Amino acid sequence: MMNPGGIAFDHVTFAYAGAPVLDDVSFDLPEGEFCLLVGPTGAGKSTLLKTVNGLVPHFTGGTMAGRITVAGREVHGSTPADLADLVGYVGQDPLAGFVTDEVERELAYTAEQLGVAPAAMRKRVTEIVDLLGLADVRDRDLAALSSGQRQRVAIGAALVAGPAALILDEPTSALDPTAADEVLSTLHRLVHDLGVTVLLAEHRLERVAQYADSALLLVGGKVTAGSVGQILAASPIAPPVVELGRLAGWPGPPVTIREARRHAAPLREALAGRHPAPPAATFKPARRKSPASESGPPLLDARALTVDYPGGVRAVNGVDLVAARCERIALMGRNGSGKSSLLWALQGTGKRSGGMVAIGGDDPAARKPAERRTLAGLVPAEPADLLYAEKVAAECDGADRDGRVPVGTCAKILEDLVEGIDGGTHPRDLSEGQRLALALAVTLTAAPPLLLLDEPTRGLDYPGKAALASRLGKLAEAGHCVVVSTHDVEFCAEFASRVVILSDGEVVADGPARQIVAASPMFSPQVEKVLPGWLTVAEVAEALGGNGVDGVGTAGNGTGDGAGT
Structure with a gap:
């Protein structure tokens, strides 16, 4: 054939x-x-x-x-x-x-x-x-x-x-x-x-x-x-497993989980009795009486949210989601579980069939589009939908004007995400990852209190994702709530303080990121599979003083046969 x-x-x-x-x-x-x-x-x-x-x-x-x-x-x-x-x-x-x-x-x-x-x-x-x-x-x-x-x-x-x-x-x-x-x-x-x-x-x-x-x-x-x-x-x-091997001095370094596990025993011993640093943001579960209410009302309050499509398709089925300022939430689940529909309904542009949404006490669906964006900014899965100008510089200038921020703010955010983009380039001539970075920069320029991102790491390499996680983390520390729909378990490990998992339009898990991803083979990052309890290479490096430890690369008598995940 x-x-x-x-x-x-x-x-x-x-x-x-x-x-x-x-x-x-x-x-x-x-x-x-x-x-x-x-x-x-x-x-x-x-x-x-x-x-x-x-x-x-x-x-x-x-x-x-x-x-x-x-x-x-x-x-x-x-x-x-x-x-x-x-x-x-x-x-x-x-x-x-x-x-x-x-x-x-x-x-x-x-x-x-x-x-x-x-x-x-x-x-x-x-x-x-x-x-x-x-x-x-x-x-x-x-x-x-x-x-x-x-x-x-x-x-x-x-x-x-x-x-x-x-x-x-x-x-x-x-x-x-x-x-x-x-x-x-x-x-x-x-x-x-x-x-x-x-x-x-x-x-x-x-x-x-x-x-x-x-x-x-x-x-x-x-x-x-x-x-x-x-x-x-x-x-x-x-990938993280290679970076972990570099940190530990493993020969190769290994490129699969199976190979890494064969080298990891001395590193596990070196980490014994140590624990990852606590997350910057405190987890506040989505429940009727949120801890956020102890210091005031939650930023996001969604109750019994339902989204139906023609043909009897129910994408979101009675979801309750309460979130406070400073939270970094990863919304996860299989393709078709309702993540995108939930984000659009929270932002107010997507129609909901039932339930209520309040952002800072306001219903975004009752606001005009321009006002809606001041409550919640949403970067869709197709970032080109947000880009209209003929040059990157024009997109950035427009974002600065719309957000009423100093000239150059959007361009600086873009440079932090992806270096070296020419301002004279047409957005359609950018790579997929560069277009996404530009759409993110345009949305982040206004810094709305609730930021919603749908698969924002598509087309981004590891440094780009790390820069994005850092930027979103700083926004959360400044008092914003960030909700990211993602299939990228490695980005989730870097970014999230809390994970919400959807299945068939319903919340099936909601809790601290470390607890949720460690309990799921599907959503567990590479480092956790090699070193249970640890999610990122940065956590391991910090626990080891940033320079690795002597002797951790000597275990094992081979590099494996390439099997593993």
Whole structure:
């Protein structure tokens, strides 16, 4: 079904204008390789991926030199349509790339465009449905699917043509941990069972490292190739388990939980009797008599909140949520659990079917949009929805005016989140992570008392997420309440003082972050899996005095076999 072949770059250079995004890049991925592309936000990972199927430069412009081949075929001079039988591409937003409205029709579309005979097309679609576990949704509308199901449909649509290579840009960024594992396991099967060459860019490296055979590091336009361990050891961005290994001096360092556990015994001994520093914000549970009432009314008071959609779909079912100033709340749960619907209902723009919401005593739904934003600022899952100007600088200037803050405030926040964004750049020319950072900066400029963010870490690397957590923490310390809907368990560990978990529109857990995430294998961060009771590398470093301890890297007699999560 699949064509054999790998991906080769031979002295490839690409530039839009000025400094090149790709600078004399050469590497060779053999057939059936699962390769992870690593690099900071804005490094050019999406650009590199799009060169493989001709999206760059055919739809982006720019100047390109060098040679790219896939399965021995020259890419230069070919359009994405010419390469559809050779390269499957799945972008950051699968829904935006769909051209039909039903699963089976979407899977058949590419084969139809290639002129595949009806009988052969039906056979291919059936094979893809079975391979990706889509049999139970093959007749459903795409809009009714979960994010994980949409991602699998997008992969299936790319595979119908029988490509030799599959290119994916942050395929797990919108997925909960379980859905992400399902997608990555599917890719693993494609590589090992069908010999497909997979090149994947992802910021949530802790999810992908265990599946990858090799890695590429893109920094400053240059690419370094090597094993996953070699690349993550040299990379300026790395998952927590690698940072923990660096702190402890473990050889390698390990890149999976299983490897790390084999080294961790001396570190556990060094930490014996020590405890993480208490959180900056005190947890105040969501209940009728909130401790917040001891010093005044809560900032947010939502009671029996219900959100219904046409067709009898109940997204939020009688949720009570009380929150005080200074709280840092992570709203978690599987895709489709009602998190986004709850945020929009709290902000007042989303319609509610029942219940009440008060922010500082005011119902945001009863206010005009401009007034609503002074009560609660919401950054949606698609940050581009907040951006209207033609230049980054104009967006920042407008945010300063709207927020009535000193000129340069928004630009400073943006620089804290992601360095080096040119103010003259059009927002649509930014990477996904850079656009998100700009939308965050615009919203944070007004500093509303209640700040609601829907999946704010999509497209951000580890330093970007750390900067975001720091900024949100400072806002909480200043008296704001911050509620973040997220699937990113590592960000939750850095940011949250309290975790609320939704399932089927109802609150199923609400408590201190350390207590909730430690009790859930799905939402537990990497450090906690290696060192129970500890959530972040920073906590461990502080307990050890910031410099690690002698001897903690000597346990174990091997680096493991790469298994683990």
